[in-house]
Amino acid sequence: MTAHRGVGPSTELEAMEPGGGDGLTDVAAARPLRKDVWRRFKSNKLAVVGLGLVIILVLTAVFAPLIATHTIIERDSGHFREGPSGSHFFGTDTIGRDVFSRVVYGARVSLKIGISATSIALVIGLFLGAVAGFFGRALDSLIMRITDIFLAIPYIVLAVAIASLLGRSENTVIVVLGFTGWLGICRIVRSSFLSLRQLEYVEAATALGYSKWRIMFRHILPNALQPIIVYGTIAVGSVILSEAALSFLGVGPVDPTPAWGLMVADGKSVLAVAPHMLFFPGAAIFITVLAFVFIGDGLRDALDPKLK
Amino acid sequence: MFSYITRRVLLIVPTVFFALSFLFFLFFTLPGDPVNLIAGGADRNPNPITIQQVTERYGFDDPLVVQFGNYWKRTITWDLGESFRTNRSVNDLLGDKAVNSVRLASWALILEVVVGIAVGIVSAVRRYSLADRFTTIVTAGASAVPVFVLGFILQYVFAVLPNKNDFPEWARIYTSRLGPDSWSLFLIPRGDQWRYLILPAVTLASVSTALAARMTRGSMLEVMRADFMRTARAKGLRERQVVARHGLRNAMLPVITLIGIDFGSTIGSAVLTETVFSWPGLGSAIADSVIERDLPITLGLTLAVVVAYSVINLLVDLSYAWFDPRIRLGQGEAN
Numbered sequence: 315m316t317a318h319r320g321v322g323p324s325t326e327l328e329a330m331e332p333g334g335g336d337g338l339t340d341v342a343a344a345r346p347l348r349k350d351v352w353r354r355f356k357s358n359k360l361a362v363v364g365l366g367l368v369i370i371l372v373l374t375a376v377f378a379p380l381i382a383t384h385t386i387i388e389r390d391s392g393h394f395r396e397g398p399s400g401s402h403f404f405g406t407d408t409i410g411r412d413v414f415s416r417v418v419y420g421a422r423v424s425l426k427i428g429i430s431a432t433s434i435a436l437v438i439g440l441f442l443g444a445v446a447g448f449f450g451r452a453l454d455s456l457i458m459r460i461t462d463i464f465l466a467i468p469y470i471v472l473a474v475a476i477a478s479l480l481g482r483s484e485n486t487v488i489v490v491l492g493f494t495g496w497l498g499i500c501r502i503v504r505s506s507f508l509s510l511r512q513l514e515y516v517e518a519a520t521a522l523g524y525s526k527w528r529i530m531f532r533h534i535l536p537n538a539l540q541p542i543i544v545y546g547t548i549a550v551g552s553v554i555l556s557e558a559a560l561s562f563l564g565v566g567p568v569d570p571t572p573a574w575g576l577m578v579a580d581g582k583s584v585l586a587v588a589p590h591m592l593f594f595p596g597a598a599i600f601i602t603v604l605a606f607v608f609i610g611d612g613l614r615d616a617l618d619p620k621l622k
Numbered sequence: 623m624f625s626y627i628t629r630r631v632l633l634i635v636p637t638v639f640f641a642l643s644f645l646f647f648l649f650f651t652l653p654g655d656p657v658n659l660i661a662g663g664a665d666r667n668p669n670p671i672t673i674q675q676v677t678e679r680y681g682f683d684d685p686l687v688v689q690f691g692n693y694w695k696r697t698i699t700w701d702l703g704e705s706f707r708t709n710r711s712v713n714d715l716l717g718d719k720a721v722n723s724v725r726l727a728s729w730a731l732i733l734e735v736v737v738g739i740a741v742g743i744v745s746a747v748r749r750y751s752l753a754d755r756f757t758t759i760v761t762a763g764a765s766a767v768p769v770f771v772l773g774f775i776l777q778y779v780f781a782v783l784p785n786k787n788d789f790p791e792w793a794r795i796y797t798s799r800l801g802p803d804s805w806s807l808f809l810i811p812r813g814d815q816w817r818y819l820i821l822p823a824v825t826l827a828s829v830s831t832a833l834a835a836r837m838t839r840g841s842m843l844e845v846m847r848a849d850f851m852r853t854a855r856a857k858g859l860r861e862r863q864v865v866a867r868h869g870l871r872n873a874m875l876p877v878i879t880l881i882g883i884d885f886g887s888t889i890g891s892a893v894l895t896e897t898v899f900s901w902p903g904l905g906s907a908i909a910d911s912v913i914e915r916d917l918p919i920t921l922g923l924t925l926a927v928v929v930a931y932s933v934i935n936l937l938v939d940l941s942y943a944w945f946d947p948r949i950r951l952g953q954g955e956a957n
Contacts, residue, residue, distance in 0.1 A: 563909055
């Protein structure tokens with residue numbers, strides 16, 4: 315087994331299995347080296363900016379108590395809807411809470427929902443897409459019809475319905491976005507599997523007597539990872555965007571939770587007198603999503619220079 | 623070709639059926655009782671006799687399967703029922719709201735196609751120019767702005783500030799609700815109507831325009847390298863003709879696909895845009911009805927949206943053959 319092999323966790327899985335590397339070295343050679351990917355990624359300025367922003371975001375979420383100047387529920391009586399000042403960097407909201415501190419703590423909410431929901435969507439989409447693409451025929455048609463049906467339901471209707479079924483909370487939003495977000499990834503994985511399953515190394519693996527599941531997830535999947543990684547990165551951003559939309563529509567987390575979308579909704583009725591209440595959480599959503607889009611674009615170019 | 627269309631139309635039927643059935647059952651597992659809603663509104667204590675009457679009239683005591691069968695019997699004859707809350711006929715409501723949504727969506731689509739494709743072409747033809755770099759950043763930005771935040775910011779800059787600072791009358795744009803509701807030829811705003819239309823249309827179009835511009839750019843860049851482009855230049859066509867006749871037509875296929883697929887997420891943006899600008903369309907009506915648990919409205923309006931979505935996707939697929947005559951429809955499904 316050579317050192318720089320692939321880009322995903324599958325390499326470690328293969329390494330754990332004795333003899334798992336047999337016949338796979340050729341396959342690995344077709345994948346870009348990790349070093350090359352990083353070099354190409356670094357040369358893309360926007361991608362590096364995106365990565366920097368995400369690191370800042372993660373640090374903000376982790377060290378929120380140190381960065382925030384107030385708690386999320388503390389009220390400064392007598393200072394309602396005040397604009398930015400020395401004691402309240404982003405001003406105060408309608409009941410005198412510090413907007414800056416709430417935006418800082420909001421990073422936790424967004425990241426938690428973004429990463430958990432994307433993981434759920436990736437697992438479902440990967441599994442169904444792999445099954446559809448690998449087995450084909452009736453199973454493929456069935457899974458594709460199911461995605462068609464889900465695509466036809468306006469996702470926001472589905473999301474609002476599930477959210478009102480489970481009650482408003484962060485976990486509800488994770489479930490909603492996880493179970494409605496797998497359609498895109500399912501289609502991508504399916505089409506990769508459709509073309510990859512015809513290659514010689516799959517035939518070789520079959521001839522060696524490996525089980526279908528092993529061929530699917532150990533042999534084909536590592537070669538189908540590139541678009542999945544790109545899609546997954548951008549998906550974290552769009553999940554955060556959807557979370558904000560759900561919170562804004564009133565089906566996300568409830569009030570003391572500092573969800574950015576909820577804060578925007580709070581600010582909408584006082585737009586004319588206190589635009590800062592809407593602007594700062596809105597900007598936080600924007601910058602976060604943009605960072606993930608930049609990283610996704612950078613990864614796509616770095617993983618597959620042909621596409622550029 | 624004809625059998626292809628028939629087959630595609632027939633495929634719409636199960637899609638619509640399963641999508642709506644799924645929503646139907648989802649709603650019956652929701653907490654809270656629709657009977658209470660009809661008999662007096664949520665959180666009140668309606669008269670038990672009224673409850674009984676309502677239960678009998680709407681058949682809520684029937685087994686779920688029977689209710690489900692009845693729902694489809696009515697729906698097939700396009701009897702969409704009445705609102706649980708206001709007793710208004712859903713067909714009536716649909717007519718009202720759909721008109722507003724179609725107007726808003728049409729203008730957003732016009733913006734998307736005209737601005738998106740034009741910007742994409744310029745970006746591709748003048749690759750790496752200042753304009754290209756600028757649009758790359760702006761389009762990335764536009765796809766990351768939450769629709770509702772963009773809506774409010776536009777509202778603040780173009781409607782609230784001019785009002786605060788007493789701008790002259792001609793520079794004012796309004797944002798609350800539909801406005802005078804006066805149109806010529808169904809689509810063209812008349813009088814002051816455009817002042818109410820422009821901000822919601824721009825907001826709704828923002829994300830899809832950015833996507834269309836990015837897709838056009840990428841697709842054009844690919845096509846520009848093709849051999850037939852060199853041939854076209856070699857035979858002495860002007861660059862403008864090469865780009866417009868040979869390049870654009872070949873580059874449009876992925877863009878058309880995108881616009882079709884994107885229609886689904888446009889419905890999501892429409893919900894938000896209509897909510898932000900109080901535009902009385904289908905999107906906000908569906909969202910409200912789900913939150914209020916007004917099942918007939920949700921199902922009726924969603925039915926209309928799902929049918930529209932399926933038909934638009936069919937039209938998109940059919941348009942492939944027009945853009946690229948090499949594609950013969952019906953011979954092997956495109957993936």
